[in-house]
Amino acid sequence: MSTPLIERWRAHLAQGRRRSIHTVRAYVATAERLLAWMEEMDGRAPDAAAIMKLATSDLRAYLASRRVEGIGNSSASRELSALRGFLRFVGGEGSTIPVMRGPRVKPGVPRPISPDEAVALAQDIAETARESWIGARDWAVLLLLYGAGLRISEALGLTGEVLPLGETIRVLGKRGKTRLVPLLPQVREAIDAYLAECPYPPLRDAPLFRGARGGDLSPAIIRRAVQGARGRLGLHERTTPHALRHSFATHLLGRGADLRSLQELLGHASLSSTQIYTKVDAAHLLDIYRNAHPRAEG
Template identity: 45%
Template sequence: MSLAISPQARDALEGWIAAAAALRGNAPATLSAYRGDVVEFIAFMTAHRAEPQGLAALSRIEVRDMRAWLAGLRSGGVGSRSVARKLSAVKAFYRWLAEREGFEPTAVLTTRAPRFQKKLPRPMTEDAAREMIGTVETQADGWIAARDAAVVTLLYGCGLRMSEALGLTGASVPLAEALRIVGKGGKERVVPVLPVARTAVDRYVALCPFDLGAEDPLFRGARGGPLNARLVRKATERARLQLGLPSSATPHAFRHSFATHLLASGGDLRAIQDLLGHASLSTTQAYTSVDGAHLMRVYEDTHPKAR
């Protein structure tokens, strides 16, 4: 599809990607997805309008062109969630391009994404989370078992993303009472570390046969290289099958469970937002699924007018 893009449009696209990487700190996988979405859009417009899509042509995109693109995606079997993601990438590119080239991007920016039902995360129960951690440790022997248990304990005990846990270096140990984590977009946050998490990591460090230098990855694969997230996912998959848990019991479910169980214990939603590193409170709300009866009990126990 890249052959359908003019050199000027390709240069503009790479300029936008470079700007997004520098200013927003997007992960390489995210930037790759953005690039692919915009390439597909420009390629479609090249065929749809039967002309090369240079910068001048891109500035003349109309509402009917956008409708044709969306219709083409849907007829091609692209789901509403994916369509919304692609449209978001195209809009971000157009905002940057319009400011740089000085044209009016209204036709693109006013295009509405199809509605879709947000898929809420499914956290594990507290008992299931504890059983999963214990069972993960039985999926291997020696230091590898201790390693896997340490990783999932950090996911649940600190609400870390997998990439954040695997991004820790030898300089992090021994773990302090709090960790400074650099999350998505280069955003920093401080998360408290429970004693059980420190103990799990200490046990792994004591058993690990490799030198854990300050600049080296903390969690290692069997041959000493950085631990691949796929191996953690495999260990948790075996554990959930052994326990008879649903397919939603994934490594990322530990993070969902961390947030949900904190809220269920009366935790403040804003504080949980900070712990998770979410830019938007609405994102945190999607991570938490506490039944109305519990929220009512918390309200009655804590609200001044209810006492």
């Protein structure tokens, strides 16, 4: 349901709030579902005035309809957050929106993989690539995720502007924020090796990592490669590109990194986002204890 209001909402998210393309897509889809639900209930397309007349009971009824479609607590919570943002946008600054408490969501703990598993994963993907330069490319990308803690979107968003590589790299993160991230020698060497083999010359305003035909490298390509490798290596199904970033954070914390430094490295806006790794580290130590301590079963 594309309407002028929806398009203004899309522009507000993308340009005004500088949200990621994934967030924009999800929030716009939520607004479209709400308007479609309202039209089904009232028999006419809703305008801004009708939207602002929504009460808490209406939002509960809408979310109940989504529950029937099978969404869980986490999805319902995200949907409610998107609805709140949309209603504030429609009503304007200072507007009053219905108050509704979202479902309780038990925070998930990221599942890191061991350093050996991270290296084995990257090696498997590099060795099974159909061309040598593609293998070098995938190896470099995965080392950026594990060795520098980048999100996959951040790694694939790098351009030739970062060259020549130094001891740090400037990364464009969420909401357009930039940060400096240290580059380990092994990561620099992997990127240099990829550039030496890549058939497409690096250009200042072009993606650093190219697809097979020279265009942008899709994150889906890397995700599929990781999925294939984890099957061949017998790794957990939650071993994803993002798990490498989790592993970077967990292993640094285990080596004594403080939370504030880790927050800067990861590009988290809030320290609370980083604190989840304290739980990961504790869980990791408990696993080691259970597996290695002679009295762990007692």
